Amino acid sequence: RRVVVLISGNGSNLQALIDAQSYDELGGEIIAVVSNQADAYGLKRARDAGINAVALPHREYESREAFDGALIKVIERHEPDLIVLAGFMRMLTPIFVQRFYGRLLNIHPSLLPAYRGLNTHARVLADGAREHGASVHFVTEELDGGPVVIQAAVDITEDDTEESLKDKVHAREHLIYPIAVRWFLEGRLQLGVNGPTLDGTPL
Ligand code: GRF
Secondary structure, eight states: OEEEEEESSOOHHHHHHHHHHHTTOSSSEEEEEEESSTTOHHHHHHHHTTOEEEEOOGGGSSSHHHHHHHHHHHHHHTOOSEEEESSOOSOOOHHHHHHTTTSEEEEESSSTTSSOSSOHHHHHHHTTOSEEEEEEEEOOSSTTOSOEEEEEEEEOOTTOOHHHHHHHHHHHHHHHHHHHHHHHHTTOEEEETTEEEETTEEO
16 A cells, blocks of 8 residues: 655654654555645655655645645656645645545644644643644645544643643643554545444444
């Protein structure tokens, strides 16, 4: 089973997936990593692991549609079973989402449906929330609105800062993303017409 990972930055989630693969725990192989930022550190992580690393700077395209068209081409060249968004900080067009519908996963730093969008750690703190976390979800046209597959929660303590929360949430992300990817690649996780199922049971 073949995976393409899309990133924009550091790629610590990509690293968690690479590590899982190295322990034979991913259920498939990361064939390529594509970044819309040429200087993303995650591209180095990919190269270091012997994975094809592709920079596709979105600024070189005149529209969102043109960029997504190029991205679709690069992805399809690798014939992936699954496309994993791991800190990919670009909104995707409906054409892109439809093309890969049901085989597109994203990870988001909040307990969805709470705190969609950016700056989740700061917003959670400002609200005085007690709990925070991370969610893996199938991607639909609604930003951070697709059906959730797996979540992990963290407690918020009085001394938490944006940075400390970010670290806590990242640690959870690195645990749950390889699990979700493995479920999918082993055929256990699917997006059906009535939402996601795991081993045939609705999530
Ligand atoms: C993660 O917090 C992820 O939830 C969000 O972007 C961040 C990416 O971090 N979508 P990294 O590049 O995987 O370290």
